Amino acid sequence: MTEQSSECSICVVGAAGRMGQRVIACARTMPVFRIVGAVEAPTSPALGRDAGVHAGCEPLGVTVSSDLAGACAAATVVIDFALAEGFAARVETYARLGKACVLGTTGVDAAGRAAVARAAERVPVVHAPNFSVGVNLLCALTRYAAAILGEAFDVEIVEMHHRQKKDAPSGTAVRLAEMVDAGRGTALHRVFGREGICGTRAAGELAIHAVRGGDVVGDHTVIFAGEGERVELTHKASSRDTFARGALRAALFVARAAPGAYSMSDVLGLADLALPTIARP
Ligand code: NAD
Numbered sequence: 001m002t003e004q005s006s007e008c009s010i011c012v013v014g015a016a017g018r019m020g021q022r023v024i025a026c027a028r029t030m031p032v033f034r035i036v037g038a039v040e041a042p043t044s045p046a047l048g049r050d051a052g053v054h055a056g057c058e059p060l061g062v063t064v065s066s067d068l069a070g071a072c073a074a075a076t077v078v079i080d081f082a083l084a085e086g087f088a089a090r091v092e093t094y095a096r097l098g099k100a101c102v103l104g105t106t107g108v109d110a111a112g113r114a115a116v117a118r119a120a121e122r123v124p125v126v127h128a129p130n131f132s133v134g135v136n137l138l139c140a141l142t143r144y145a146a147a148i149l150g151e152a153f154d155v156e157i158v159e160m161h162h163r164q165k166k167d168a169p170s171g172t173a174v175r176l177a178e179m180v181d182a183g184r185g186t187a188l189h190r191v192f193g194r195e196g197i198c199g200t201r202a203a204g205e206l207a208i209h210a211v212r213g214g215d216v217v218g219d220h221t222v223i224f225a226g227e228g229e230r231v232e233l234t235h236k237a238s239s240r241d242t243f244a245r246g247a248l249r250a251a252l253f254v255a256r257a258a259p260g261a262y263s264m265s266d267v268l269g270l271a272d273l274a275l276p277t278i279a280r281p
Helices: 018-028 068-072 087-097 110-119 133-152 171-184 241-256 264-268
Strands: 008-013 033-039 077-080 100-103 124-127 154-161 189-192 205-212 218-225 230-237 260-262
Touching (some): 008 018, 008 241, 068 087, 077 087, 077 241, 087 100, 100 241, 124 264, 171 205
Parallel strands (some): 077 100
Antiparallel strands (some): 154 218
């Protein structure tokens, strides 16, 4: 996207995956986007196919390729929903090519996170565990609730995803836990599931439970359990298009942003919401 043009040219990486296909299909319905590249793993059966046809749309005239640098060359923004393996190297390539990045991959290790931090010195980057507007509102509400309810309420997070999901807990559940920490003003001790004689629940503990099965797109519930009452904040995604549309919104944001690391809160303007000042007994 340039000052002269209102068009945003994108390259989709992981183009034949569940998310990549929805990004392509949703972008096709929005005239502001032009899809100029589609990248897949060297072993993908989609290589050589038309990216639009593979995504269930009309032909796009863009062939799915494994040549990352070549496919990105004409793009202003790279939207990457490929898997965590090779993530750091891909991000280094985007930074070297000077491409703004929208990164959706979850389960990224420390090397991947460091690559994002380095890339953000050169290009604008949004790396979000969840691009849904509703989930990002849930994050803001979770921070609020944690601040208001305080340590008198035990917090647990339950997430459920489809049986194909490879990482656990979900990146969104991890983010929600960080929101609880931010609201409480302290880092709670993480517990991932429970088993056996694990003892009574310790104060200052935050457990995350990952449920897997069927075709569930993504459910997250944050439970605040106190004496005599319980608050539950829930978001349920029923279509991957919510993530795809959020990622495309982020693409328009980074296309005009200065280099730096941005969150979906920045994209949606939620970062400006201040925490309430409350007095607890
Ligand atoms: P998927 O397995 O259906 O698709 C991943 C695709 O990436 C596959 O087609 C695979 O061949 C391709 N790929 C693997 N290595 C590659 C490489 N080096 N270069 C190019 N392509 C490569 O998975 P999915 O359900 O589409 O999810 C993809 C990622 O996005 C996961 O990490 C998932 O957790 C994450 N995700 C994020 C959000 C979000 O809002 N941030 C939402 C849904 C999924």
